[in-house]
Amino acid sequence: MATYQCLKEMTTGDRDRVIGTPLMGDDVVLAKVDNDLTLNQPWSDVGFAISPFLKPDDYRQFYQGFELLFNNTLLDAGLEVPSGFTPKYYHQLVADNYEQHLKVIGKTKLFDAVDFPIDMSMVEKRVSELLKVEVKSIKPMNKERVFHLRVIRPGSADYNPLHRDAWQDENRGAINIYVPLIGSNQNSSLQLCPGSHLWPESATVRSKEGALMNEVKFNVPGLISSDQPIELIRPNPGENEMLIFSPYTIHGLSANHNLNETRISLEMRFWRI
Numbered sequence: 001m002a003t004y005q006c007l008k009e010m011t012t013g014d015r016d017r018v019i020g021t022p023l024m025g026d027d028v029v030l031a032k033v034d035n036d037l038t039l040n041q042p043w044s045d046v047g048f049a050i051s052p053f054l055k056p057d058d059y060r061q062f063y064q065g066f067e068l069l070f071n072n073t074l075l076d077a078g079l080e081v082p083s084g085f086t087p088k089y090y091h092q093l094v095a096d097n098y099e100q101h102l103k104v105i106g107k108t109k110l111f112d113a114v115d116f117p118i119d120m121s122m123v124e125k126r127v128s129e130l131l132k133v134e135v136k137s138i139k140p141m142n143k144e145r146v147f148h149l150r151v152i153r154p155g156s157a158d159y160n161p162l163h164r165d166a167w168q169d170e171n172r173g174a175i176n177i178y179v180p181l182i183g184s185n186q187n188s189s190l191q192l193c194p195g196s197h198l199w200p201e202s203a204t205v206r207s208k209e210g211a212l213m214n215e216v217k218f219n220v221p222g223l224i225s226s227d228q229p230i231e232l233i234r235p236n237p238g239e240n241e242m243l244i245f246s247p248y249t250i251h252g253l254s255a256n257h258n259l260n261e262t263r264i265s266l267e268m269r270f271w272r273i
Helices: 056-076 087-094 098-108 120-131
Strands: 022-024 048-052 146-152 174-182 204-207 223-226 241-245 263-272
Touching (some): 056 087, 056 146, 087 098, 087 174, 087 263, 098 146, 120 241, 120 263
Antiparallel strands (some): 146 263, 174 241, 174 263, 204 223
């Protein structure tokens, strides 16, 4: 288990320190207020589980479609993709051109369901089976049906600050999945803090939306400090597995410590029907 020291001990100028207007929450557990989908699961105490993702043949079709989608996205962003290119070397292709990288992630962070490599209902069915509750990847607020390919270059600061997704109202009541695709391992997989979905809001101080970290502005609020120790782990799901976790769980700071391999993951949210 990797341990990340309490953020209130960090000082101005330190890497990964969140800068923003501090907000203290009420003495309520949001996950309980919103009847978090994880609360009736066997893994409710930790807030996450690793589970098989798709049937083998379906996964092969999905993975082939993912590679094609990613390579076409690079072309759409203005990159020249050489013959035989593999996505794990994306960081070499984009090199130090940060503006080019921003163009790429501007496209990968919000794909529509029509771009999904297989019928998205297959994934919705799988998540529903696991939860024993019917869910769809459809946002209640605007009916969007989207997915995200997260791209984290090795040795970069491409990752989010520590946060709860549920600090943004549109994500309350949802459930998250993380599916490793490229370069996701013990050195790079998503980090989260087990059990933190059950902490009261009064245990943490967060920023308003638009947290600033490492001179990058994010959409999400960021964790500034915590009265609880922040002990992060990388559950590290394997090939054709998914990490399913509560949006009330504190997660982030998922740096890619691979030496020469980009991390790419599928990230989606689902809501009750």
